[in-house]
Amino acid sequence: MELSKNFEPQAIEQKWYSHWMNNGYFKSVPDEREAYTIVMPPPNVTGVLHMGHCLNNTIQDILIRRARMQGKNACWVPGTDHASIATEAKVVAMLRERGITKSSLSREEFLKYAWEWKEKYGGIILEQLKKMGCSLDWDRTSFTMDPDYYKSVIEIFVRLHKDGIIYRGLRMVNWDPASKTALSDEEVIFKDIDSKLYYVTYPFADGSEGGITVATTRPETIMGDVAICVNPTDERYLNMIGKEVLVPIIDRKIKIIADEYVTADFGTGALKVTPAHDKNDNELGKKHNLRALNTLDEEGKFTLEELEDDLINDTIVSYAGVDRFALRKKIAVDIEAIGLLQKIEDYKSQVGTSERTGAVIESRLSLQWFMDMKKFIATNPDIAAAVADERIKFHPSKAKNTYAHWMDNIKDWCISRQLWWGQQIPAWYDEAGNVYVAESIEALHNSQPETRNIQLFQDEDCLDTWFSSWLWPMEVFKGISNPNNADINYYYPTTTLVTGQDIIFFWVARMVMAGYAFKQTQPFKDVYFTGMVRDKQGRKMSKQLGNSPDLLGLIDQYGADAVRFGIMIASPAGNDILFDESALEQGRNFNNKMWNAVKLLKMWEGRTTDDGQLKTNDNIGLWSVDSGQWSALWFEARLNEVKSEVNEMLNQFKLSEALKVIYSLIWDDFCSWYLEWVKPGFEQPIEKAVYEKTVEFFASLMELLHPFMPFVTEEIYHLLQDRTDDLCTHVYAAPLQADEKILAEAVLLKNIISGLRDVRNKNQVKPKETIKVHIQTAEAAVYKSIESILAKQINSASITYVNDAVAGTITTVIGKDKFYIETEQPLNMVGQREDLEKELAHLKGFLISVEKKLGNEKFVANAKPEVLAIENKKKADAEEKIGIIEESLGGME
C-alpha cells in the first residue's frame, strides 16, 4: 500500500467515527465495572459550535476516552438546553422577519413556531461535535424540555413550594425591557457606562426663595419622585427637613426627609427618592412609608397610569410612550427651560445590563415567584461544606473561594420569567386571586375536588432555564421522573464536570444544591473549570469583533486532531487560553511527523532479518551489545517512565502538560532519537525482533495519545499491523518499572551526540564528511554499549580509546571525558580555546558559589546531611571537570 506524502485527515475522520459508532463503542449500559460519567453542559438548543465548546468538549472527550481505555465504563451524555430567554429571543426575531409579532400569537401558536425552530436548528451543534470526534453516548441525548424532564421540573417546583421554599411576592426585580421579563441577579451584568449627573433644583412649595438641589443620573424618573432625602447630620439641610418642595414639571408636593442612608459628600448631599425605580429608594420608601409611583411600562417607556390625575399636564402627556433614554434628554431640556437645571457633569457609573439582550436593566416592582435560598441551603449543610472539604473538588481550587463567597451572600432567586418557551409555572389562580399550586390541573382537581367548579387560570409565566438545568446530572438518567432506576443508581453521582467559570453560580452551585436536596448526595466528584478562549491579543471572542474563528472551517483545513491538539497544547488549567492558529499548524505538523514515521516503518517491514528473540537486559553483555537491541531496551524504559508521568498528570487534570510530554516523547525520543538509532543503512535489513519492538512501541505511543488525537492514532494503529481490535476500546496495560540504569546511559549518549555535533557545526565540518573520534575516559566500559550508535549519529568512521591527547585534533570536553576529533578541516584552535575557556569560567564561578556555601559554618551546621552531601559532590565534580579542562587547554599550547 502506498501512503500519501502527508497525513490527510478528512477521509479518515469520517471513516473512523462511523466505525466507532457502528460498533457501539460510545454506548454505555450499567455493568460490573466502575462507572466514569460525564454529563455534557448542554449547549443552547439553537447554538452553533464555537471555540468555547471546542475547548470544553475536547477536554471532556479526553477524559472520557482515557477512562474508557482504563477499562472503566465510560458514559458521556449529550444534550441541549432549551435556553428559555435566548431561544425565545431568536424565535421572536425570526417571526419579526416574517412580519409576525409575538403579541399577535396565542401561546400555543407561538410554541408551535418555537418547536419547529428547535427541530430545525436543535441538532446542529450536536452534529458538529461528531466532527470533533466526541465519543458521546448518543442514545442518551437529552433535552431540558423532554416530556419527562418537563414533568420533573414541575414536580420539583411543587415540592419546593410545599416546603415553603418557593413563594410568590411583590418585589423589586431586575427587569429587562427588551425581552420584557424579570431576571435573576446572576443574569445582570454590570458595565461601566459614561453617563451624566444632572443637578436639578426642587423649589420650595411655600413659594419662598430657593429650593433644594439634587444630583441624579436619571432625571426621567422624576415624575415618580415622592420625597427628597438628606443625611440627618448634614448641616446644610438641617433647617429644611420636613419642608415641602415641588417636583419639577409635575409640581407634586413632596417632603424633605432625613435618613442615614444618604451620604453627605456625594453630589449635593440630597437624594431624590423614587421607590418604583430603584432598589435602595424602594427600601427607603418602605421605611418612610412612601408611595411607589411607577412611571415606566414593561418596555421602559413613560406611562401616566399611576400618576395623580390632577397633576397631569400637557408636558407630561407629551411624554407618554417615550422611551426612557429619549425621555432623559427631553426632560433635561425641559427642566433647563424652566430654570431648574443647575448643571450637567460627566459621570461614570456602573449600570446593570441583561446578560442576554444587553438592555439596561430597570429595577421594577413586580409580582414574581422566588426561591428562598437561605432557607433552602439550610436544609442541607453539605451544600456549602462539600466544596469546602473537597468532597467536590474544584480545579483550579481557587474557584472554591468564589463559591463560598456566593453561598455566604446568597439572595433569593427570582425564578419566574415572562416568557413562553420553557416550563410553565404550575400555579393556577381563581378570580378571587387565590393561588393553587399542583403538578397539573388534574392533580389539583384530584387533591382539591372543590376546584373542579372554579374557573381557574394558569400562570402565564415560565421558569428560569437554570431552574431546569440544575437537575441535569440526575434527570438525564431519569433520576427525578423515575427514581431509583438502574441508570441513576449506577451513573450518579457523576464523575467529572467540565464547564466554564462563568456559570459557577448559574449552574454549578445550583446543581450541588439540587444534588443534595433531591438525591441526598453530590452531583459530581471533580469540577474542571475551563478558562475563556480569547484571541491572540487577549480579547474575548465575539461576533462584533469578528475574531471568532470558524471552527468547522478550521477542522476542514487542519483536521479535527490538529484542532484538538492546538486548543489543548496551550491550555493551562483554569486560565484563559489565548487561541492562536499557529498552534493548529503545530498539530497538523505533528500529524505529519507521525505519518512519516509510519512510512519509514513500512519501508522496513519487508526487509527484516530473523535473528531470533530480542535479548533481555540481563543477557546482554556490555561488550557485545547490538545497537538496535540496546535502543529498544532504552525506549522500553523511556516509554514506561513517561506512561507513569502522564498517568500522574492526568490524575491531576494537567491535560495540557500531559499532551506536551507525549508530544515530546513521540517527536523527540521516538522519532529523533530512537528511530535514528535503529534505522538500518540504505537498503539494509533491520533485525526482525527490533522491528517488531518498534511497531509495538509505536502502537503504545498511539495508545497514549489516543484520548487527545483519536483519529490519527486509530488510523496509525491499524496501519502498523493488521488488527482485530480498535484503539478506541483498547485497555491500557499498567506501566512497568523503568530501568534507571539504561535511562542514565541514554542521557549520557544524547549529551555526547549533541556535544560532538555541536563541535562539528562550530568547526564547519560538512555533514557528509566522516570524522574519527578518540575518547579519553576512565570508564571505557560504559561507552562500549553505546559506541556504535554514537559513531553512526555523528558520522564517525571509528571510535578508539586513548590515554593521552591526540595531536592535530579538535579537542572537546563533555562531562568528565575528553574527545579528540580527527577531521580533514583546518583546525580552528582559537574557537576551541574560547569554548573551553568559557566553560572553565562558568565552572569556576560555580565552584566559588559552592565553596562559599561549604565554607559557611552555619550552613554546614544547619543543612540536612543529604543536602550537604550533594554540595560536596557538586564541589568534587566541578573540581574534577576544571582539572580536565585545564589539562586540555594545557595540551593545546
Place this chain on the structure above:
RNA sequence: GGGAGUUUAGCUCAGUUGGUUUAGAGCAUCUGCCUUACAAGCAGAGGGUCACAGGUUCGACUCCUGUAACUCCCACCA
C-alpha cells in the same frame, strides 16, 4: 468600595513541602543542511539580575511585608 488571582526567555506557560550543578519546555529567532520517513523537515545555537523594594534564613523563583501593573469575582453612593 470589598475579595481573589496573576507578574519567570520575544510569545504561551512549567517550576511540587526553601538546597538536585548560578531556572526548564513549546513556539518564534539565528546558523548550517534539499542526508533515501518527514523542508509542514533535520542538526545545532543564542536568549531570563524569576515585576519592584524591603524582610526572614546559612541559603529565596519558592516564605513574610509593602509597592506597581494587569485580570477576574462580588457590591446598584444617587
